[in-house]
Amino acid sequence: MLSLFSVNNMPCRCALNLCTLKYKGVLQPKKEQEIKDLYQQREEVQHAFFRQTAIYKKINKLAKQDTADKKKINVLNLSDQESLRDTIFAIYNDSITELRLQHPRLTDEDIIFLCLEKNNLPSSIIAYCFGSTNTQVINQRRYRLKERMAN
Numbered sequence: 289m290l291s292l293f294s295v296n297n298m299p300c301r302c303a304l305n306l307c308t309l310k311y312k313g314v315l316q317p318k319k320e321q322e323i324k325d326l327y328q329q330r331e332e333v334q335h336a337f338f339r340q341t342a343i344y345k346k347i348n349k350l351a352k353q354d355t356a357d358k359k360k361i362n363v364l365n366l367s368d369q370e371s372l373r374d375t376i377f378a379i380y381n382d383s384i385t386e387l388r389l390q391h392p393r394l395t396d397e398d399i400i401f402l403c404l405e406k407n408n409l410p411s412s413i414i415a416y417c418f419g420s421t422n423t424q425v426i427n428q429r430r431y432r433l434k435e436r437m438a439n
Contacts, residue, residue: 330382330383331383331406334379334380334383335406335407337379338375338376338379338380338403338407339407341375341379342371343368343371343372343375344375346364346368347364347372347409347413347416347417350362350363350364350413350416350417351409351410351413351416355412358421361416361421362416363415363416363417363418363419363420363421364416364417364418364419365419366419369417369418369419372400372417373396373400376399376400376403376404377396377399380399380403383403384399384403387399387402391436391437393436394433394436394437397418397429398429398432398433398436400417401414401418401426401429401433402433404417411423411426411427414426
């Protein structure tokens with residue numbers, strides 16, 4: 289039964305629905321945007337921390353090397369790759385946990401690759417991080433990742 293009390297010349301029941309609609313239509317997207325902004329800020333802080341690490345400085349040196357002679361190109365050795373893995377898993381721990389919940393089929397190398405891509409590193413540098421000079425390896429990884437993340 290509709291009440292005779294009114295708000296702005298509308299019965300209370302209608303006014304309540306209007307308030308509910310306003311909440312769903314205005315406040316909820318605002319909260320969602322705040323959450324997205326916080327995730328973006330967290331990601332920026334993580335990237336900033338990563339860029340200050342010793343392993344990132346080694347990656348920067350790899351990026352600056354002369355690539356004219358493929359035989360003389362340096363890549364990360366196994367101990368540096370392990371250091372990269374440990375660093376990424378320490379800095380991006382929260383993001384990795386969320387990613388694993390969404391996509392449990394991802395391997396550690398997939399996650400490292402995604403973190404390096406999020407740092408806007410070119411394919412050639414990412415290949416060096418995985419011990420290769422061939423960027424085709426990175427293209428294959430992207431393809432496999434799309435398959436794993438789609439399921």
